[in-house]
Amino acid sequence: MKNHYDVIIIGAGISGLMAGALLVKNGKKVLILESQPKIGGYLSGFTRKGYYFDVGITRSNISYVEPYLREAGILDDIHFVKINGDYYINGKYIPYNNLNEYFSAVADTFPDQKEGILSFYSQEVAPREKKMKTLMYSDFKSMGKIQKYFTILKIFMMMPGMMRDNSGKENENNKLKKYIGENSDAFAFLGTCPEQVNYRGHMTMFSFVGRILSQLYNYYPREGYLYLCDLLRKVITEHGGELMMNSRALKIRIENNIALGVEYQVKNKQVEMVTGDSVISSVDLNKTFHELIGADTIPKEEMRKLEDSVLGLSVPILFLGLSISPKRLRQLFNGKEELNYRPVVKKFKSDPNDINFFVNCHMVIHASSLVNPAHAPQGCSNIQIYLSCPPVGWQQDWGLVNGQKTERYEELKTKVIGDVLSSLEGLIPELKDRSIIEVCELGTPHTHERYTGNTNGVALGFNFDGYLLGAPRMGSYYSQLSNVNNLFFIGHQTGYGGGLNVALGSAKKIAKHLSQ
Numbered sequence: 001m002k003n004h005y006d007v008i009i010i011g012a013g014i015s016g017l018m019a020g021a022l023l024v025k026n027g028k029k030v031l032i033l034e035s036q037p038k039i040g041g042y043l044s045g046f047t048r049k050g051y052y053f054d055v056g057i058t059r060s061n062i063s064y065v066e067p068y069l070r071e072a073g074i075l076d077d078i079h080f081v082k083i084n085g086d087y088y089i090n091g092k093y094i095p096y097n098n099l100n101e102y103f104s105a106v107a108d109t110f111p112d113q114k115e116g117i118l119s120f121y122s123q124e125v126a127p128r129e130k131k132m133k134t135l136m137y138s139d140f141k142s143m144g145k146i147q148k149y150f151t152i153l154k155i156f157m158m159m160p161g162m163m164r165d166n167s168g169k170e171n172e173n174n175k176l177k178k179y180i181g182e183n184s185d186a187f188a189f190l191g192t193c194p195e196q197v198n199y200r201g202h203m204t205m206f207s208f209v210g211r212i213l214s215q216l217y218n219y220y221p222r223e224g225y226l227y228l229c230d231l232l233r234k235v236i237t238e239h240g241g242e243l244m245m246n247s248r249a250l251k252i253r254i255e256n257n258i259a260l261g262v263e264y265q266v267k268n269k270q271v272e273m274v275t276g277d278s279v280i281s282s283v284d285l286n287k288t289f290h291e292l293i294g295a296d297t298i299p300k301e302e303m304r305k306l307e308d309s310v311l312g313l314s315v316p317i318l319f320l321g322l323s324i325s326p327k328r329l330r331q332l333f334n335g336k337e338e339l340n341y342r343p344v345v346k347k348f349k350s351d352p353n354d355i356n357f358f359v360n361c362h363m364v365i366h367a368s369s370l371v372n373p374a375h376a377p378q379g380c381s382n383i384q385i386y387l388s389c390p391p392v393g394w395q396q397d398w399g400l401v402n403g404q405k406t407e408r409y410e411e412l413k414t415k416v417i418g419d420v421l422s423s424l425e426g427l428i429p430e431l432k433d434r435s436i437i438e439v440c441e442l443g444t445p446h447t448h449e450r451y452t453g454n455t456n457g458v459a460l461g462f463n464f465d466g467y468l469l470g471a472p473r474m475g476s477y478y479s480q481l482s483n484v485n486n487l488f489f490i491g492h493q494t495g496y497g498g499g500l501n502v503a504l505g506s507a508k509k510i511a512k513h514l515s516q
Contacts, residue, residue: 005031008262008276010249013041015491015503016282017232021072022511024239033264035248044452045226048439050377051321054225055451058366059083059218060500068504074231081371083218085338093334099129113186120179128209172208222372252279252292259487278486278514285493318385318420321439324430326370329381332428337370343423363387417442477506
């Protein structure tokens, strides 16, 4: 049959492209349907006035992702650059190369809490630091077979203790309170906002240690993350795979518990049907279940659990193109490419009307033009500012009603931009002259949907865990409906913790399964 494929993949994000690349290399006839005019999904990028910005992630631990990229045959074409970052708080830099140095610097920054901070490190953090480093195995790729064997064995031996630590009975903030109190500036800096990303409803000490350690293992592809998608697309097309852009999947046709194919539409043309032996959805799980499959196909208990899950936490990002030289910006960044910035140490506020709501929130400032000067016009710099604010002031109170804009949406957008720019003046004095800004755009859920096609925009983790559904799983990923054996799910939302590693790992698992 002309329009029949071995595998149909919905979505040309990194997971869909990875699955497609691995499948075509194993001789499978593959079709990928992408609703947008460009590939990338969460790894999308855009260019304004010569400034390039990554819409999604800007860092990853390459030890996790290198094996997948190598298997797809694209690793040698990617130049990963180590991203160095400091913390900048109240006019002081907190540089570090290890956690001991980091906590010593934090203790010096908050002398009133010094004793408690150092005790917290020695009693709570240090005992877990070595285990977390083993778990992250940053040098795993360079190990010999025997070293790898013993490292894996060590990880398995640690698991019982980690599971106990992940019980959630006492999370990181509760432990931190015992040492420095909850009303101190040090707590506002070290503590995690309870309304931020809390996997399974809590943050543990292991996640706390991992969150800080991850700053030491940040890498960025010199060309940008969308480059990974471009390379995977090349593999797919060179091996005879097909990629259809502007082709929106409307429905996964399921009959007698078998996925027969996908109904799709190219722009405003008539609805078409394409059939396949297997169907993979790499798009947002929320969209997959509610639109592509339909509630009547899903067991009621599974749907109830899905409805109770929060599938995405949108992160506001301010994109700036500045007529500041890279040399000057690197000087302001203390010689680094990235800063974790908190202009005012203050407890998180849940009231979005508080004028300091966005000003005081933690910011990650990333400048890819310091890694690749081609990301900005000559003599200029680009920066992306990630605002780690509570969702109560971003999603719930942003002025969206059922996903639609209200008058308050534009008002709050203007206010946020003004607040953030004002707060940045303490770091970049030149910003007092707003004429140096050549590009200024705040990435909201609507903005990111326009760039990526993802209904939740850019997401930082999620409160969803596939274990909730109790469906058949493949490895550590939520992979299938319990009653449809040839319909599979891949992507960052299909595994605990999310991120690029889960997106690539889930794609590999399904591709391997379908290639056997």
